[in-house]
Amino acid sequence: MRTYLAHVELPNPILTASGCAGTGRELAPFADVTRLGALTTRTITMAARAGRPTPRMAETPSGLLNAVGLQGPGVDVFLARELPWLAERGARTVVSIGGGSVAEFSALARKLTDAPGVTALEVNLSCPNVEDRGRVFGRDPSAAGEVVSAVRTAARYDLPVIAKLTPDVADVVAIAKACVDGGAEALSMINNPVGMAIDVDRMRPALAAGTGGLSGPAIRPLAVKCVWQVHAALPGTPVIGMGGVTSGRDALELVLAGACAVAVGTVLFHDPYAGHRVLRELEELLQERGFDRLADAVGLAHRPSHRTDREESSL
Incomplete structure (x- = not known):
């Protein structure tokens, strides 16, 4: 079940998604965070x-x-x-970072690069660029590539940089390529697409901000599509798939689309054991289908003539 993000080995492919497990303490009373492939923190900013x-x-x-x-x-x-709390327990920690300018992203990377316990940096490209009329970094290839390049330059050479992509773009592959060209060793997708709900009793937006990020099972087909497209274009780039994963079958779907790791997010709010359960279910599904290694299933759905052993035996 081991997998790799660049040169960093993870014992298994299940991570938490940013923002859904806090920084580990919230999840720890229910599940051993060190048994997951890695824990991704909420997005860390320079100032409070x-x-x-x-x-x-x-x-x-x-x-x-x-x-x-x-x-x-x-x-x-x-x-x-x-x-330090995570490092003392031996958790593998992917630190999500967010900033309003390229310089802020770079400064965050410099602060975190030599901190004990940091396994990788995840660049949250869904942050608005305060220097460019609030446009989201991740919606423009040149802006996304510039941020990733700045983080890659500021971070220690052996600390993997992961670019987290938004699906709210016309061409997610173009953004992915710009990030890889900028130095990203892995990609994380998808971040929440923007949505909105109206409270028909109050006759006002359900959220004070009006719009917000949509997560949960509703977005899984969108996540599968984005992972599929990016893996087809960049088959050598590790992808962490996420978006609506609630079971091992959901995780396997993203693996077959091209993800070498899968993050569990919203489901943790009502099932804090979900990460460990999804890991167990995914391992059982792989064994049932005759896989000796997780890596053999990554991107397998892209092979048009593939048949499972079970299908072959029935012919």
Whole structure:
């Protein structure tokens, strides 16, 4: 079940998605975070952020809307209190970072690059660029590539940089290529597409911010499509697939589309054991289908003539 993000080996392919397990303490009373492939932190920013006004979460059919606004205490508190807690327990930690400018992303990378316990940096490209009329970095190939290049330059040479992609673009492959050209060793997809809900009783938007990110099972087909397209274009680039994963079958679908690792997110809010359960279910499904290694299943659905052993034996 082991997999790789660039040169870094993970014992298994199941991660937590950013923002869904806090920084580990919230999940720890229910499940051993060290047994997962890695824990991805909430997005860390330079300064403390109070987040957006409430209400900032709303349930929808098969999904959850959120507009939390990257709430957190800032990178210095993270380094002093939160990362050491994870490092002491031996957790593999992917630190998600977010900034409003290229310089801010670069500064975050410099602060984190030599911190004990950091396994990789995940660049949250869905942050608005305050220097460019608030346009999201991840919607423009040149802007996305510039941010990734700055982080890659600032980070230690052997610390993998992962670019997290939004599906709210006309051509996700173009963004992916720009990130890889900028130095990303892996890609994470998908971040939440933007959605909205109206409270028909109050006759007002359900979220104070109006719009928010949609997560949960409703977005899984979109995630599968994006992973499929990017793996087809960049088959040598590791992809962490995410978006609506609630079971081992969901995880296997993303693996077959081209993901070498899978992140579990929204489901953790009502099932904190979900990461470990999905890992167990995925391993059982692979064994049932005759796979000796996870790597043999990655991207297998791209092979048009592939038949399973079971199908062959029935012919």
